[in-house]
Amino acid sequence: MFALLDANNFYVSCEKCFQPALRDKPVVVLSANDGCAIARSEEAKALGIKMGEPYFKFKHLELTHGLVTRSACFPLYADLSSRLMSIASGMGCDVEQYSIDEQFIDLSGVREITRRAWVIRDRIHRGLGIACGVGIGPTKTLAKFANHIAKASERRPGSYPARLQRVCNLAELSPQELAAALEATPVGEIWGVGPRISAQLYDAGILNALQLSKLDLGTVRRHWSVVMERTVRELNGEPCLTLESQPEPKQMIACTRSFGSPVSELDPLIEAVSDFASRAAQKLRLQGSVAGQIQVFAHTSRFRPPPHFHRSIVVPLIRPTADTGLIVASAVHGIKRIYREGFELKKAGVILMDLNDKADLQHELDLGDEICDRGSLFAAVDKLNQRYGRGTVHIGSTGLQTNRAPWQQRQDQRSPRYSTVLAEIPEVKC
Ligand SMILES: [Mg+2]
CATH class of the missing domain: 3.30.70.270 (Reverse transcriptase/Diguanylate cyclase domain)
Structure with a gap:
């Protein structure tokens, strides 16, 4: 159960x-x-x-x-x-x-x-x-x-x-009560039945979960997929899915944000991209992975009148890494390449790709390039930020962030972080 x-x-x-x-x-x-x-x-x-x-x-x-x-x-x-x-x-x-x-x-x-x-x-x-x-x-x-x-x-x-x-x-529930409950439930409410499949089922006259549970398994597999077949089997009480206690490591790590106000100059854009790359790199270290490539993008709002801008670039890393310094430097290199003056940019993002387990990293012969492993440096940075709050120690190109920069998100009505920041702990007056 x-x-x-x-x-x-x-x-x-x-x-x-x-x-x-x-x-x-x-x-x-x-x-x-x-x-x-x-x-x-x-x-x-x-x-x-x-x-x-x-x-x-x-x-x-x-x-x-x-x-x-x-x-x-x-x-x-x-x-x-x-x-x-x-x-x-x-x-x-x-x-x-x-x-x-x-x-x-x-x-x-x-x-x-x-x-x-x-x-x-x-x-x-x-x-x-x-x-x-x-x-x-x-x-x-x-x-x-x-x-x-x-x-x-x-x-x-x-x-x-x-x-x-x-x-x-x-x-x-008695079998009759269970059947009645299934019949009272539209197919779209069943886990695994998304809006697209739900519309197809409606067209085929399958409106409720009871009808779905009675479909022929072979037909479901042919018309839809083995995933749907599993859903039908599970609806009939046949367990096909087990608990996933250990989530699989992510294949991609993204940090993308809409800006609080439009950004048209390069300097704030570099700050934003540096911040997003730092956040993504920290997540990368948390799952014990290294990245081989970075995608950087920026675009204007599609709801605004032209001129529109929508560009992205993939920057390969020389060696797979989880080093914030190297990842930020590559992301900044990428955004400089795609940036053009004269656009009110609304969103940007950094996506780390080609991820591998850090333990599987192949070492290479020392061919003269200086390979500097700063793993313990960033482990210390992560610990400091965990203890004293995000951004306590950060890469210089993210800016000083003393006042809210235009690219930072607007959160005009945010509640205090009652349970995680000591200065924002609730006050009780009596
Ligand atoms: Mg809920």
């Missing part, structure tokens, strides 16, 4: 847990540069705000309906996520973190599963003030489906039996 635990409206819940005054208010968390809605409280959903809706379209609700908006505060969400995951892992023997607020749990050997799920859910609610839904089923796809029921039956009373709210264990 598997469980899937998923926090409700996670980013908004993180904001609410440190600001109890927001408890029953409509709250929306905004994406980078306060662009669009990326999390909504139930009250905000009730106002009709859609996921991904641009901020300017619903900003007026702040005045008319007391809507509260927050810029995304990822250090806060990441910290609360790790606390949530560590409490949730008390439910079973093995876990897979699926996203920032979702965890699959292997329930092998766990007794009184439903009761245990309630205990863990309450523990998270008491400890962090964050509400979760727990779905339990014999396969990962069915655990996801059960989680959908646990949440949907709470949000939309009457959509599924009320006793399945918050914690839904499919093992407690």
